[in-house]
Amino acid sequence: MKITLKVWRQKNTKSKGQFETYKLDHVSEDMSFLEMFDVLNEQLINEGKEPVVFDHDCREGICGSCSMYINGRPHGPKNAVTTCQLHMRSFKDGDIIVVEPWRAAAFPVLKDLSVDRSSFDRIMSAGGFVSVNTGNAQDANSLPIGKDIADEAFMSAACIGCGACVAACKNASAMLFVSAKVSQLSLLPQGQPEAKKRAIAMVNQMDAEGFGSCTNTGACSAECPKEISLSNIARLNREYLSASVAGE
Amino acid sequence: MNWLSSFLKSSIGKKLLMALTGLFLCTFLVVHLTGNLQLFKNDSGLAFNEYAVFMTTNPLIKFTSYGLYATILFHAFWGIYLVYDNKKARPVAYAQVDGKANSGWASRNMGLLGTIILVFIVLHMTGFWAKYKFGEVPYTDYHVNLTDGEITAYPYDGNINGKIEKFTEQGFERVIVKDLYAVVNDAFKNPYVVIFYVIAMLALAFHLIHGFKSAFQTLGLNHKKYNQLIKNIGIGVFGIIVPILFAAMPIYFLLFNH
Numbered sequence: 001m002k003i004t005l006k007v008w009r010q011k012n013t014k015s016k017g018q019f020e021t022y023k024l025d026h027v028s029e030d031m032s033f034l035e036m037f038d039v040l041n042e043q044l045i046n047e048g049k050e051p052v053v054f055d056h057d058c059r060e061g062i063c064g065s066c067s068m069y070i071n072g073r074p075h076g077p078k079n080a081v082t083t084c085q086l087h088m089r090s091f092k093d094g095d096i097i098v099v100e101p102w103r104a105a106a107f108p109v110l111k112d113l114s115v116d117r118s119s120f121d122r123i124m125s126a127g128g129f130v131s132v133n134t135g136n137a138q139d140a141n142s143l144p145i146g147k148d149i150a151d152e153a154f155m156s157a158a159c160i161g162c163g164a165c166v167a168a169c170k171n172a173s174a175m176l177f178v179s180a181k182v183s184q185l186s187l188l189p190q191g192q193p194e195a196k197k198r199a200i201a202m203v204n205q206m207d208a209e210g211f212g213s214c215t216n217t218g219a220c221s222a223e224c225p226k227e228i229s230l231s232n233i234a235r236l237n238r239e240y241l242s243a244s245v246a247g248e
Numbered sequence: 249m250n251w252l253s254s255f256l257k258s259s260i261g262k263k264l265l266m267a268l269t270g271l272f273l274c275t276f277l278v279v280h281l282t283g284n285l286q287l288f289k290n291d292s293g294l295a296f297n298e299y300a301v302f303m304t305t306n307p308l309i310k311f312t313s314y315g316l317y318a319t320i321l322f323h324a325f326w327g328i329y330l331v332y333d334n335k336k337a338r339p340v341a342y343a344q345v346d347g348k349a350n351s352g353w354a355s356r357n358m359g360l361l362g363t364i365i366l367v368f369i370v371l372h373m374t375g376f377w378a379k380y381k382f383g384e385v386p387y388t389d390y391h392v393n394l395t396d397g398e399i400t401a402y403p404y405d406g407n408i409n410g411k412i413e414k415f416t417e418q419g420f421e422r423v424i425v426k427d428l429y430a431v432v433n434d435a436f437k438n439p440y441v442v443i444f445y446v447i448a449m450l451a452l453a454f455h456l457i458h459g460f461k462s463a464f465q466t467l468g469l470n471h472k473k474y475n476q477l478i479k480n481i482g483i484g485v486f487g488i489i490v491p492i493l494f495a496a497m498p499i500y501f502l503l504f505n506h
Contacts, residue, residue: 072346171334212337213259216462222350238468244255
């Protein structure tokens with residue numbers, strides 16, 4: 001396959017950045033999108049040019065590192081996959097592919113396609129945990145949890161924190177991420193004692209980081225590689241409302 | 249009350265204000281529609297004119313209507329502020345956005361749709377509300393035949409005390425009333441006005457198809473058992489029935505001018 005890439009190049013957070021166009025003549029359709037970028041970078045290195053910086057780690061769709069906004073959609077044209085799990089067979093020979101970084105005030109561009117997502121870490125530090133005494137592990141059967149609740153918590157916990165929700169949202173809102181993290185804990189008995197405090201602390205941190213507000217377009221959930229449900233956002237709204245009104 | 253101010257300043261609190269005012273405005277639409285359906289009554293506008301007097305003189309309704317005007321202004325300007333506020337969350341725009349791949353058009357354009365509706369409300373209020381309250385509105389003298397109920401309308405040139413006067417005379421019930429119906433009839437002779445009204449109702453339909461269900465989500469009311477019902481009411485009632493019936497009024501007057 002022949003592919004033309006329009007890639008966002010930006011020197012650092014402060015510089016302006018612009019698109020550069022690259023042509024790749026020998027792309028296999030079995031390559032993943034990131035492998036195609038590896039080929040591009042080899043080509044750039046051979047030409048004595050600076051390779052494109054992009055985030056990646058596990059390359060099997062579970063770490064949440066890769067973050068490319070491809071042809072107007074986070075993680076590209078396929079649903080429920082990360083960029084690393086996207087293959088070139090999803091494109092046609094001769095396609096022009098536009099690749100941008102996640103764009104949000106809370107995700108400043110570090111270099112090229114790599115953005116700083118430590119705002120997510122700070123939201124997690126604000127309340128995305130359960131405080132427990134770490135003694136011996138207790139008996140598994142001492143805390144009965146219904147299968148439906150366990151499943152729901154597990155589905156929320158599937159969030160890999162890649163930030164595609166923020167990238168997809170017209171307001172760059174982090175509500176799907178925060179709501180998934182709040183839900184995975186507040187659904188389970190271990191997370192309930194701190195549920196009210198957690199909802200307030202994480203939402204406050206989310207706002208302080210400069211994410212926008214949710215307008216329920218559903219773009220986040222539609223683009224989420226782990227298909228996190230919008231019902232999490234309603235749960236967060238509910239928890240935040242009740243925590244504000246009834247919390248101490 | 250510290251919690252209240254920090255709650256309302258939060259991104260969720262800001263949206264909650266939009267949801268609550270939006271749902272209140274939805275209930276107003278139903279009341280406004282039900283009342284105005286009397287325009288379709290074949291009585292030369294008697295019932296509608298009597299209704300207009302009631303709506304502008306009943307103290308409870310007057311009180312509610314001032315709350316309604318405040319709510320409309322708040323919902324509109326708070327919405328514009330939120331659009332502006334949310335723009336700050338993405339200072340550098342994408343070169344290419346494939347919005348239709350992941351979300352509905354209406355959901356991404358609530359600000360635009362809302363602005364069309366705001367312009368409509370301003371013109372609508374100028375044309376009818378302000379005219380009825382401050383402008384020159386003719387009076388009509390209805391003669392209702394007490395034996396067969398037939399209604400005959402005559403123009404009335406004299407003066408009456410207030411907006412309506414009712415008495416019985418020689419087998420007729422006489423109702424002399426400020427004739428808002430005539431103002432409506434006159435306004436919708438103009439096809440451009442009618443087209444504008446239809447466009448505004450189309451904007452209203454799309455605004456509510458997203459807005460109604462979105463308000464429930466913002467309030468945290470998301471439940472497997474009721475989601476479909478909420479969605480259906482949003483589309484069926486507020487996206488189809490309400491706007492079509494509203495749009496039918498100017499079309500009716502344009503086609504069957506009395």
